Amino acid sequence: MITIVIAEDHQALIDGIKLSLEYEDDICVVGEALDGEMLLDLVRKKRPNLVITDIRMPKCDGITATKIIKKEFPEIKVIAFSMFDQSEAVNQMKQAGASGYIMKNSSLKKVLEAIREVNKNKTFFDDAIATKDSITKDEIVLSSREKEILRLVGEGKTSQEIADILFIGKSTVDTHRKNIIKKMNIYGKTDLIRFAVERKYDF
Numbered sequence: 001m002i003t004i005v006i007a008e009d010h011q012a013l014i015d016g017i018k019l020s021l022e023y024e025d026d027i028c029v030v031g032e033a034l035d036g037e038m039l040l041d042l043v044r045k046k047r048p049n050l051v052i053t054d055i056r057m058p059k060c061d062g063i064t065a066t067k068i069i070k071k072e073f074p075e076i077k078v079i080a081f082s083m084f085d086q087s088e089a090v091n092q093m094k095q096a097g098a099s100g101y102i103m104k105n106s107s108l109k110k111v112l113e114a115i116r117e118v119n120k121n122k123t124f125f126d127d128a129i130a131t132k133d134s135i136t137k138d139e140i141v142l143s144s145r146e147k148e149i150l151r152l153v154g155e156g157k158t159s160q161e162i163a164d165i166l167f168i169g170k171s172t173v174d175t176h177r178k179n180i181i182k183k184m185n186i187y188g189k190t191d192l193i194r195f196a197v198e199r200k201y202d203f
Helices: 011-021 037-044 064-070 087-096 106-119 127-131 144-155 159-165 170-184 189-199
Strands: 002-007 027-033 050-053 077-082 100-104
Touching: 002 011, 002 106, 011 027, 011 050, 011 106, 011 170, 027 037, 037 050, 037 100, 037 189, 050 064, 050 106, 064 077, 064 087, 077 087, 077 106, 087 100, 144 170, 159 170, 170 189
Parallel strands: 002 027, 002 050, 050 077, 077 100
Antiparallel strands: none
């Protein structure tokens, strides 16, 4: 039996994964966590075979949690479960000790394949990561204004707040945000906010 702890800050996603795995005879979800600290507590209590964790979580992010888990329990396998397919995020999780990386829109078949492969001491990385031309920090060409705006987005500022800080119009900020989204190949306002925070750019 493969025992699993799932960490994700959206309960609906946890419920979806649990429902998908419910009828698998060789898999059992033994715990769920909505933040990184809860994940670490659960791992210490339950000692699962495998952890599926989001990267971006409150209190302790998935990268830091993975490092701690692998240091304390090197036998426990970790699979990253994320909306980010950029090479920096993938590499950070690899360096932290993750054996797998799957996207949040992955099919049930792919999730099951990842779990079973990683449990057998193999690695599994989503095809979308391997086949897509991943964007790295050095490859993204942003103007100095776009860099300022991206940094402020990462700090949680709204378009109006950014406009006030930079003494420009809100419509100008919105235009820059659209250009950043296009350059970074992401999918809208919510993704931009999470991306800006996740990547922790030092612009």
